[in-house]
Amino acid sequence: MKNKFIYLAIIAAGFASCEPEFENTVDANYTAGDADFTTYVAVGNSLTAGYMDGTVSRVGQTYSFPNLLAQQFALVGGGAFTQPSYAEDVNNLGGIQGLTGTRLVINASVGGVQPIAGTPTITLTPQATAYNNMGVPGAKSFHLTFPGYGALNPYFTRHATSPTATVLGDAMSKVPTFFTNWIGANDVLAYATSGGAQADGVTPAADHNSTGNMNPATYGMNDITNSNVFASVYSTIVTTLTSGGAKGVVATVPSVTSIPYFTTVKYNAISDAAIASNPQASLLVQLYGFLSVATNGRITPLNLTDGVNNALLINDSDLTSLSAQITAYANASGNPLLVSNANALGAIYGKSRLATAEDLVVLTASGILLPPNNVNASLPAPFNLNGITAPLANKWVLTANEKAKVANATAAYNAAIVSIANANDIAVADMNAIMNQLVTGLRIETGQLYTANYFSGSATEGVVLFSLDGVHPNARGYAVIANEVIKVINEFYNANLPLHNPSYFPGINIVSSN
Structure with a gap:
């Protein structure tokens, strides 16, 4: 070409x-x-x-x-x-x-x-x-x-x-x-594309939000850059570039909500038909019924007859853990499957909820939501269907809370960019x-x-x-x-x-x- x-x-x-x-x-x-x-x-x-x-x-x-x-x-x-x-x-x-x-x-x-x-x-x-x-x-x-x-x-x-x-x-x-x-863009984008959090199970829960850390030498790859650090470095860059009289x-910095990486996979990506066609569909309905009670409605029952896509089941590191409560409910249920997996249920669903329109599912999650790649091999059936019974890990979803951190950082960066540009009499796109x-x-x-x-x-x-x-x-x-x-x-x-x-x-x- x-x-x-x-x-x-x-x-x-x-x-x-x-x-x-x-x-x-x-x-x-x-x-x-x-x-x-x-x-x-x-x-x-x-x-x-x-x-x-x-x-x-x-x-x-x-x-x-x-x-x-x-x-x-x-x-x-x-x-x-x-x-x-x-x-x-x-x-x-x-x-x-x-x-x-x-x-x-x-x-x-x-x-x-x-x-x-x-x-x-x-x-x-x-x-x-x-x-x-x-x-x-x-x-x-x-x-x-x-x-x-x-x-x-x-x-x-x-x-x-x-x-x-x-x-x-x-x-x-x-x-x-x-x-x-x-x-x-990378000062905040890497945090967002990684789902805003480390892998599940990290203690203490770390979300890479380095807004209080003034030392970038200690940042991880996915950390949000402190806005004061950004402003200081950006000022140095612009001052250097203009030092010889250059214009x-x-x-x-673009907002992540405007790029397809966060807008392609919808929060309610699972169709009624996809669940209904599962050989264990009735068992999945029963599981959701149990979880609705055990999580005080944090996870609502499945409805496979309303023609509306079902929200993805996700893990949210900012939630209060209900692991002990879920395990107790499972032990008291009298259901052999639930009783035999009581501890596992608490571990799997302790910080789970259904996604909402405020959550952003990353583009790469599409690869684990469709058969045959939608089975989480680390979990037993029927708790192993990604986004249905296996909650999506933090890395696959930018939650509303994490999205707010991204938006706040982006706004701070852009305010600094405009201010520094005005001070140096250069144009802003x-x-x-x-x-x-x-x-x-x-x-x-x-x-x-x-x-x-x-x-x-x-x-x-x-x-x-x-x-x-x-x-x-x-x-x-x-x-x-x-x-x-x-x-x-x-x-x-x-x-x-x-x-x-x-x-x-x-x-x-x-x-x-x-």
Whole structure:
């Protein structure tokens, strides 16, 4: 595929006054305005690196939003834009040898999402080169200033200029005249995608919410970054980027509720038919009847005749444990099955409840909710059906309480981003607002409506901006992001840069066979 897209804007006569101006090499009158794009540098995480479909691939990287921006900057004096080399990704599989898998595709022959067949050819051979695109997948805010971060992150290992290099230091070695900075998503996203909590059984219950911890060196991978730590580090990043007089754009952190990773699997994903078809359906109904009494209604009886999907059974680490009460009720029930499993029932259902619409089930939970993968091998039948009689572990669900922690952290980060940007007189692209619009539908300049309705068949697959990992945009999505940044640049820096046409970019990756 081409790495650069040059489009002619086709202006319909009746809409000439309100159509967007797409790139036009014939008679365009473009200008950089108050900005200088001679040396453009982008810092950030996977959203900056061009990560999509679960990896960085050779072709996928060409659709990174900074690369798309650089194409438009070149029209007004922007210089060369370099990205970490993925030339060794000869078959466009992505992944890293021995560390990560290949990119995700839809296998049309089976109708499912799979890693594309093959072995990654990308290695950790050091490139020791600073690039214009310094987006590092997995990076949190404080990682950008961490000396020797390459020892912790294989993506930075590949191109760190030295064993003690920092991402920000390598970026500054390019002496930027203009920059974009989109960092912060991983400071809260890793907490959310892990379900907001450690595995069940951890004592004391730890939910990785480090809002009171000012020392990021002690954070685990999934910890929420303290908002004061974030603000301090973010200020350092922006102060450094602007130290040579560079102008730029910073982007806010998106809310997790707007991405398909948290909106695809519904809280009530189990149909009446799925339960009724189980050979032990009557036993499951009896079990729920018992649990309704033993949990004081925390778990309500099954109704397989109302035609309404059943809420998933989940574990909630914030609940008061009813283990002893459930065990006592089981021992007193007189039911041989319940009596013989009394202690196990207390252990299994002590902190269980039915999910509500306020809970978010992570995308990867879809793999354990359908036969034959819906059986929890660690539990005895009939208490081993995931989401039905086997409560989903904390890692599969972001509860309403955990979701509030994510929202509070995101709001604090974004307040800091806006405040620091204003203090340094640089522009802000409010990606949080843009992503949130996807919940109800984001209509772009062409009139096309894009949604977060992930994989609802052929009717929507062409208008989804996310890749198959449910977190990162696809090529079309990165074009929309680039356009949002361009609109901010045009307004804030009095520039006149053309937009990309997102409909001309690839959407979901579909292969006929795998």
